Amino acid sequence: MMPRLSLEKFLLASAVILLFMGITFSVSLTFEAVSKNKIEYKTIQEALNLRGNPWSMLQWDLDKQPEGLSLGAGDAYMLGRAYTEAMLALSSATASGHTEQLKQFFTANAYERAQQAAEAADSKNQMIVLGAQARANLFHLDGSLIQLSTDNVLAARFLDTPDNTEPVMLSRECQALTMFNQTSGWRIGTLERRCAAPIATDPAPVLFMPTRLIGINYYPRNAPWHEFWPNMALNEVDRDLRRIRALGGNAVRIFLQFEAFNDIDQLESSLVKLINLLDSAYAYGLTVIPTLFDLRADYRPKTWAESWAYMFRILKAIGTHPAVHIVDIKNEPDRDFEDHGQRRVLAWLETMARLGRETSPHIAFTIGWMEAKFAPLLNRELGVISYHDYEDPNTINQRLISVKTAVGDKPVLITEIGTHSWSPISALPFPSSEAKQSSVLEAQISGLSASDGYFIWTLHDFDHVPNIVAGRLPWRKAMQKHYGLLRADGMPKQAARAFTSSGTGKADPFKLPQSFSLLENIKP
Amino acid sequence: MSKIHWVCLGTALVLATVKTSVADECALPRLDAFGWQNAPCAPSITTNRSQWSGLVSHVATPQDWHQKWRLPDTTNSIDIIAGEKTLRAGQEKAMTIALLQDVHGNAAADDQLVRFQAKLSDETFKDDGTSQNGLAAWIFQAHTRAKTGYATAQIGDHQSKRSDFHIVPNQITNITLAAPITQSVSPNQQIELVATDITDLYGNVMEDGALIRFQANEETGHKHFAQGLVANGAASAFPISGTKPISTFWRAYIGQAESTTIELRTEPQTLAPQTELQIAPELITRTLQLRAGPFITSAGHRIVDGTDIEFTLSQSVTEKISAPGRMVDGWAEITLPLPSGEQPVTISASVLGVIFTSTIADIDKVESIMMTREIALELRGALS
Numbered sequence: 001m002m003p004r005l006s007l008e009k010f011l012l013a014s015a016v017i018l019l020f021m022g023i024t025f026s027v028s029l030t031f032e033a034v035s036k037n038k039i040e041y042k043t044i045q046e047a048l049n050l051r052g053n054p055w056s057m058l059q060w061d062l063d064k065q066p067e068g069l070s071l072g073a074g075d076a077y078m079l080g081r082a083y084t085e086a087m088l089a090l091s092s093a094t095a096s097g098h099t100e101q102l103k104q105f106f107t108a109n110a111y112e113r114a115q116q117a118a119e120a121a122d123s124k125n126q127m128i129v130l131g132a133q134a135r136a137n138l139f140h141l142d143g144s145l146i147q148l149s150t151d152n153v154l155a156a157r158f159l160d161t162p163d164n165t166e167p168v169m170l171s172r173e174c175q176a177l178t179m180f181n182q183t184s185g186w187r188i189g190t191l192e193r194r195c196a197a198p199i200a201t202d203p204a205p206v207l208f209m210p211t212r213l214i215g216i217n218y219y220p221r222n223a224p225w226h227e228f229w230p231n232m233a234l235n236e237v238d239r240d241l242r243r244i245r246a247l248g249g250n251a252v253r254i255f256l257q258f259e260a261f262n263d264i265d266q267l268e269s270s271l272v273k274l275i276n277l278l279d280s281a282y283a284y285g286l287t288v289i290p291t292l293f294d295l296r297a298d299y300r301p302k303t304w305a306e307s308w309a310y311m312f313r314i315l316k317a318i319g320t321h322p323a324v325h326i327v328d329i330k331n332e333p334d335r336d337f338e339d340h341g342q343r344r345v346l347a348w349l350e351t352m353a354r355l356g357r358e359t360s361p362h363i364a365f366t367i368g369w370m371e372a373k374f375a376p377l378l379n380r381e382l383g384v385i386s387y388h389d390y391e392d393p394n395t396i397n398q399r400l401i402s403v404k405t406a407v408g409d410k411p412v413l414i415t416e417i418g419t420h421s422w423s424p425i426s427a428l429p430f431p432s433s434e435a436k437q438s439s440v441l442e443a444q445i446s447g448l449s450a451s452d453g454y455f456i457w458t459l460h461d462f463d464h465v466p467n468i469v470a471g472r473l474p475w476r477k478a479m480q481k482h483y484g485l486l487r488a489d490g491m492p493k494q495a496a497r498a499f500t501s502s503g504t505g506k507a508d509p510f511k512l513p514q515s516f517s518l519l520e521n522i523k524p
Numbered sequence: 525m526s527k528i529h530w531v532c533l534g535t536a537l538v539l540a541t542v543k544t545s546v547a548d549e550c551a552l553p554r555l556d557a558f559g560w561q562n563a564p565c566a567p568s569i570t571t572n573r574s575q576w577s578g579l580v581s582h583v584a585t586p587q588d589w590h591q592k593w594r595l596p597d598t599t600n601s602i603d604i605i606a607g608e609k610t611l612r613a614g615q616e617k618a619m620t621i622a623l624l625q626d627v628h629g630n631a632a633a634d635d636q637l638v639r640f641q642a643k644l645s646d647e648t649f650k651d652d653g654t655s656q657n658g659l660a661a662w663i664f665q666a667h668t669r670a671k672t673g674y675a676t677a678q679i680g681d682h683q684s685k686r687s688d689f690h691i692v693p694n695q696i697t698n699i700t701l702a703a704p705i706t707q708s709v710s711p712n713q714q715i716e717l718v719a720t721d722i723t724d725l726y727g728n729v730m731e732d733g734a735l736i737r738f739q740a741n742e743e744t745g746h747k748h749f750a751q752g753l754v755a756n757g758a759a760s761a762f763p764i765s766g767t768k769p770i771s772t773f774w775r776a777y778i779g780q781a782e783s784t785t786i787e788l789r790t791e792p793q794t795l796a797p798q799t800e801l802q803i804a805p806e807l808i809t810r811t812l813q814l815r816a817g818p819f820i821t822s823a824g825h826r827i828v829d830g831t832d833i834e835f836t837l838s839q840s841v842t843e844k845i846s847a848p849g850r851m852v853d854g855w856a857e858i859t860l861p862l863p864s865g866e867q868p869v870t871i872s873a874s875v876l877g878v879i880f881t882s883t884i885a886d887i888d889k890v891e892s893i894m895m896t897r898e899i900a901l902e903l904r905g906a907l908s
Contacts, residue, residue, distance in 0.1 A: 094559050
C-alpha cells in the first residue's frame with residue numbers, strides 16, 4: 001500500500017517540480033535564442049569556409065586565339081582560377097593588412113605592388129573584383145607566360161563607414177596583365193588598369209504589372225528547404241503546380257538554395273530541374289518568382305564575387321524564361337542586420353541588384369524583406385517592392401499603405417502571409433487551428449486588397465522541418481510544419497477554401513494583349 | 525580592345541581630366557589596379573605608387589570620376605624568356621619573349637622596336653619585334669643542324685642576358701649495324717655488336733645516352749636481346765654467343781629506324797682435352813661421390829652453368845650405372861653406388877657430346893685422376 005503524503009510534502013514536491021519545469025523552460029528559451037541565430041554547417045570544412053571555390057571569375061573568349069600557343073579550355077580554367085584566387089587574396093589582404101598570402105598568387109612587379117597596396121590600404125575601403133571577360137593575346141610556346149586582356153571587369157567598392165550614404169560603388173574596368181606559370185601554378189606578374197567607368201546608377205524601372213499576383217510559396221511536402229533541389233521529382237512538382245493553379249493561384253514563389261546552385265557537383269542537375277519547373281509552371285499559366293541565396297547569409301566582401309557568380313549563372317539560365325518576370329534576390333535579409341551589420345548587408349544587396357539589372361534588364365528585382373518597415377530600403381534599385389507580413393491582420397492594411405506611400409509607384413507584393421494551424425491537442429484551438437488559420441488568412445487577404453499581389457506561406461504542411469529553419473524546439477517545428485493550405489496528405493484545409501474564395505488570379509499574369517510590349521510599358 | 529582603341533581611350537581620358545587640379549586629386553580617394561588609396565598625396569604614395577602606370581581614378585562621387593593616365597616610360601631593362609629549351613632539328617619552333625620594363629618597374633611603353641637574335645655557333649638569325657603591353661615576341665624555327673645556341677633581345681642600348689637553347693636531332697631514320705670482324709663466332713664467346721651512323725633525316729648524329737636495342741633471331745625461333753648506349757655516335761653491345769652450332773641473325777634498332785640484318789654463325793663447341801675427376805668412396809653407405817671439372821672450352825672459358833652432363837660407371841660391358849647431372853662453375857658432382865669387387869672401374873662423363881673417360885684400377889686408393897677426352901666422340905659431337 002502506498003504511504004499517504006502529507007500536505008507539506010505534497011507542496012514541497014510540487015514546488016520542486018515547478019522549479020524544475022521553470023529551469024527547463026528557461027534553458028529552452030535560451031537554447032532557442034541561440035539556435036535562432038546560429039548557422040548550421042554540414043561539414044567542418046564548410047564552417048571554416050575552407051571549401052574549394054570551383055568557379056572562376058573569368059569568362060573566356062577562346063575564339064580569338066593568342067599568338068604562340070593555343071589556349072585550351074583546361075589552361076583557361078587554370079588561369080581563371082589563378083586570377084580569381086589572386087583577386088580574392090588582394091581583396092582579403094587590403095581588408096586585413098596581412099599580405100603573406102599574396103606571394104602565392106602574385107610575382108615579380110605585381111607582387112611588390114600588391115603588397116604595398118595592401119599594407120597602405122584602409123580596411124574600410126575595399127575594392128572587390130566580381131568577374132571579368134578575358135582573352136589571351138600572347139601565350140608562350142613553352143607555356144611559361146601568358147599575356148591577357150580583361151574587359152568588363154566588374155569591380156565593387158565597399159566603403160564601410162557610418163557617415164557614408166553610398167557604401168557601394170560599381171565600376172566596369174579593363175586590365176592588361178601578364179601571368180607566369182611557376183612551380184606552384186599561375187601567378188600574376190604585371191597588372192595594369194586600362195579603362196574604368198562607373199556603372200550607371202539610374203533608378204530601376206518600375207515593373208508594369210498587368211494584373212495582380214495571387215501566389216503561393218512552394219516546397220514539396222516531403223522535401224522542403226535544402227532538401228528540395230537534390231530530391232526534386234518533376235512529376236510531384238508538376239502535380240503541385242497544377243494544384244496551385246486549381247486553387248486560383250497565378251504565381252508561385254520558389255527558393256534557390258545557394259549550395260544547390262553553387263556546388264559544382266549539383267549545379268548542372270539543379271539548373272536542369274529549375275528549367276523543368278519553370279516550363280511546367282508556364283504551362284499552367286503560373287508566373288514564378290525565384291528567390292536567390294536561400295539559406296545563405298554571408299555578406300563578407302571576399303565572398304561577393306562568389307555570390308555574383310551564383311546569381312549570374314542563374315540569371316543566364318532563366319533570365320529570358322517566359323515564366324520569370326520577377327526575381328527575389330534574398331529572402332528576409334533584414335534578419336541578418338544585427339549579426340552582419342546593416343551597412344554591409346545593404347551594400348551586398350545593392351551590388352547584387354544593380355549587377356542583376358545590368359545582366360537581365362527584362363527582369364524586375366525585389367527583396368523579400370521580413371518586416372514592412374524595411375521594405376522602402378533600396379527602393380531605387382528594385383523594380384518591385386516586397387515584404388512579409390505575419391503581424392496582426394487587423395493592421396496589415398496600415399503597413400501596406402505605409403509601404404506604398406514610401407515607395408511611390410513601385411508595385412508592392414506581400415510575398416509571405418499566412419499562419420499555422422497547429423494545436424498539440426486537436427480538440428483545442430490553441431495555439432491555433434485550421435479554422436483559426438483560415439480566418440486569419442481571410443483577414444490578411446482582405447487587408448491586402450490594395451496590394452499588387454500576395455503569396456501564401458505555404459502550399460503544403462510539411463512532414464518534417466529541418467533544424468536550420470525552425471531550430472530544435474519541437475513546438476516551433478510543429479508550428480512551422482502546419483502553415484500549409486493543404487495538409488501533408490494533400491487534403492485541403494479550410495484555408496485553401498479561404499484562399500480560393502478570396503479571388504482567383506488571372507492565368508499568365510504577365511501576358512499582354514498582342515501589340516502591347518511589356519518593355520515599352522516599363523516606366524522609367 | 526585594339527591598340528588604337530587603347531590610345532583613343534587614354535587620350536580621351538587624359539583630356540577629360542585636364543580640368544582636375546592637383547589639389548582636388550589629393551583630397552579624393554584614388555583607385556588604381558591594386559585598389560583604393562584614401563590618402564593619395566601621402567609622401568610614400570607620391571614617390572612610389574604615383575609612378576605605377578595605368579589608369580588612375582580620383583573619385584569625387586560614384587558618378588564623378590577624375591581619371592588620369594600614368595603612361596609607362598621607355599625601356600630601362602630587358603629580360604628574355606626563350607623556349608622550348610630543347611628543339612627538334614628542322615621541326616619545332618621556339619618562341620623568344622622579351623619583357624620590357626621602365627625605370628619604375630612598369631611594363632614599358634608600346635611600339636618600341638626590339639631586335640631579336642639567335643646564334644648557332646657560326647650562324648646568326650635576326651628579326652625585329654614591336655613591344656605591346658611590355659612584351660615583344662619572336663618565333664623562329666629550329667635549324668636543321670643539331671647545335672647549342674642562344675637567343676638575345678636588344679632595345680636601344682639595353683641588351684638582355686642570353687637564353688640558351690639546344691637543337692637536338694630529329695627522329696632517327698638511319699642506323700647501321702657493323703659486322704663483327706668474323707662472321708663466325710666461337711661458342712660461349714662475347715661478341716661485340718656495333719651500331720654506327722645513327723642519324724636523323726638531316727644527318728645529325730644521335731646524342732649520347734640514347735638506348736639502342738639489338739635483337740637476334742635464331743634459326744630455331746628463339747630470340748636474344750641486348751642493348752647499348754650511344755656514345756660518340758655509336759652504340760655497342762656485348763652479347764655471349766650460344767653453345768649450339770647454329771646461325772643467329774642480328775639487327776639494331778631505335779624508334780622506327782632499323783638496321784640491316786647480319787648473320788653470325790656459332791662454331792661447334794670444343795673442350796679442353798683433359799679434366800680432373802675427384803673420387804670419394806664412402807664405405808659405410810657404400811656410395812661413391814664423383815666430382816669432375818673444370819670443363820674448359822677451347823677458348824679457355826668454363827662451361828656455362830646448367831649444362832647437362834651424364835656420368836657412367838662401368839666394371840664390365842654388362843655392369844653399367846649412369847646418372848645425369850648439371851654443371852656449376854665448370855664442375856659437376858654426382859653420387860653413385862660404390863662398385864663391388866676388385867675389377868678396374870671405368871668412369872666416363874658426357875658433356876656437350878664430348879666424352880671424357882678414365883679407368884681406375886683400385887677405386888679405394890685413388891683420390892684424384894685425370895679424365896681424357898675421347899677423340900672419336902668429340903668428332904661425333906662436332907658433327908651433330
